[in-house]
Amino acid sequence: MAFGDFNQGPGGAPMSEINTTPLVDVMLVLLIIFMVTAPLMTQSIGVDLPQAEAVxxxxxxxxxxxxxxxDGRIRWDQEELDGAQLKARMIAAAAEIPQPELHLHADRKTSYEHVARVLGAARAAGLERVGFVxxxxxxQ
Incomplete structure (x- = not known):
């Protein structure tokens, strides 16, 4: 038995198949890594949400x-806005068809004054679908 016989198939012909097992192993490891790190890459808003039963x-x-x-700072899809910008965005959103749902993420320690101001602006802009997260x- 010679050492050069490892690369040959039956009958002395060279082996023409590629061993894909190591490739599959590496791809599965990469898939697992991406599945674990993907949720960590989402940017958090830093809001401490209250607990409630919802539908x-x-x-x-x-x-x-x-x-x-x-502190009463307002973020529209991760972008910080002041009062005038918020009203303009709400008016533009109310004009869209279909009208988007406004999901309000209010920190547990946010004063009611800030929440009431945002709800009043939403009503004045014509947004009809507002929900609390x-x-x-x-x-449960």
Whole structure:
């Protein structure tokens, strides 16, 4: 038995197949790494949400995320806005067809004054679909 016989198939012909097992192993490891790190790459707003019981929405309409942090700063889909910019965005959103759902993420420590101001601006702009985002109650 010679050492050069390892690269030959049956009958002395060269082996023409590629061993794909190491490739599959590497691809599975990469898939697992991406699956684990993908949720970590989403930017968090830094809002401590209150807990409440909620009903799942029935329709699939466009959604806008509006966050109010404990200091009263407002973020529209991760972009910080002042009062005039917020009103302009709400008017533009109210004119869209179908009208998007406004998902309000209010920090637990946010004063009611900030929440009421945003709700009043949404009503004045004509936004009809406003919902509060909360955490599910413990035990559910």
């Amino acid at each position: 799942e929405p029935q329709e699939d309409a466009p959604k806008v995320s509006l966050a109010i942090d404990a 909360t955490l599910p109650e413990a035990g």
